[in-house]
Amino acid sequence: METQIFQPNQVEAAAALLKAGQLVAFPTETVYGLGADATNETAVKKVYAAKGRPSDNPLIVTVTGQAMVEEYAQPLSATAQKLMQAFWPGSLTLILNLQPGALSKAVTGGLRTAAFRNPKNKTTLNLIQAAGVPIVGPSANTSGKPSPTLAQHVYHDLNGKIAGIVDDGPAAVGVESTILDLTADVPTILRPGAVTEEQLAAVIGTVRSNHHKVGATEVPKAPGMKYKHYAPDAQVYIVDQVADWPAALQWAAQQTTPVGVMAVDSVLADQTLPANAEVFSLGTDIASASHLLFDGLRHFDLESPVKNILTQGFPPVGLGAAYMNRLNKSAGQMHFSK
Template sequence: METKIFKPDEVEAAAKLLRQGELVAFPTETVYGLGADATNEQAASNVYAAKGRPSDNPLIVTVSSIEMVERYAQPLSDKVKQLMAQFWPGSLTIVLPLKPGTLSKTVTGGLDTAAFRMPQNQVTLKLIATAGIPIVGPSANTSGKPSPTLAKHVYHDLNGKIAGIVDDGPTKVGVESTIIDMSVDVPTILRPGAVTVAELERVIGDVKADHHHVGANEIPKAPGMKYKHYAPSAQVEIVDQTADFAAAMQWAAQQDEAIGVMATDDVLTRLAIPQNVETYSLGQDIQSATHLLFAGLRHFDLESEVKVIFTEGFANTGLGAAYMNRLDKSAGGMHFLK
């Protein structure tokens, strides 16, 4: 099967494929998602197969309206309505208790909750509304690889495995949505993202965070809590300070193989770059770095043969919490030690 690329004005053809049970990747403001009819158990199963995704890793349900959520979720609380009013459409995924029997265990990972999101991308909102069904929306990549921020990333991983890709250019945010669990007594962030703790607390009061690594016999409530994620072929190492980068460059100069460096322009301009080191700019600050993180990892994965990628670390606060969450997982927790 050759995967077809759809332009933004061809969503009706892509929506028809979704209704027929086919898999179609779609753009969001965060990363590209892999869409399938969330009410079609076989289609949802095919998503796991295409990605090589463990079957107990639940799928996000992507919608075009709050009314679509209400078909499947228990009555929405006031706090949930406040979150939707403030952050939807946008980069916030909300875990909600389900009405019994409304969504397949294939979608929920066997849980009685599901994670819902209404993305900001207008092309995808039209795609879902035209299809008339909610669609599952995990990142459109091979499981464990960096999430795709361009249609070509999706094509590289999934060509021949899915029916189509709706190409709406590069994504704006670059890391996946914040996930907040509203099925528990105290709202709990399961995955940090573009919507920060401070922003959430301004709307609904206190929230807590649960970023623990889910055990082998535990079912995660949201993606990214259990399995290895975001890893390119090369080993990623986090570099915590500019001084550490200088030491990393000294180490790199002694190697016979190509080494990659991902850092902000301020760091890159201070470094003496050895000939065997290839650089990738993360821009000016945490906002640009978050936007470019997955694109940089994909660059080294697809277009280079580096063995190690030294990547700049940031303070684990605000948007930095989302950046460091993804970077730590791509590095397997490995930091460069002088």
């Protein structure tokens, strides 16, 4: 299969492929997603095959807004409507109860719920509008690898496996959406993202976070809860404190191969970097670090192969919660120890 590259003004052609049951990657403000007609079970199953994704890992349903959600979900609560008004289009995914038989088990992982997202990207909203159906939207990468923030990342992983990619430049946010479960007794964050717990609580009151580890036989309600995610080929180590960097870089200097170093500019400027350090800047703060995290991990996979990557940690509050969630998964919970 030849994977075509479409520009934003070519969404009609890309939508025609979706309507024909093919897979097309699309841009969002968070990361690139892999689209298929969410109402076409055969097309949805192709997503799992292209990504190498476990079939019990449910897919996010990407929509143009509340009206499209109402075609498939149970009647929306006042809470759901408040959240949609406050954060849609944007980086918030809502898990809702479905109407019976509204979507295939291939979308839901066999659950009676589904996750819905309305992305803040005009090109993709135009694409869904042209297709006339919601589209599933897991990250457009090989399962387990860092999420793609550029069309080139998608092409690297999925060239020849999907029909097309809509290229709308770099993703603005760089980490996936916050997933909020509205089917729980208390609205529960299953995956932190750019919309923070504090922002959600300001709109709907009490919100809790779920750190439950999904068991081997349990079906997760949202992506990222069960399987390995975001991992480059190299082993990632988290450097938790600025004070730990001298020891971490001393360890790096003792390695016989190049070592990746990912940190903000102020940390890099204050350290003595060994000759074998391959540096990738995470910018100036947690916002830029979140935006650049996957790009950096992809950089070391594609352009500067290393066996180990030292990466700066941040306090897990606000946007730092999303950053550390992704970084801990990419590192397999491995932290640098003096």
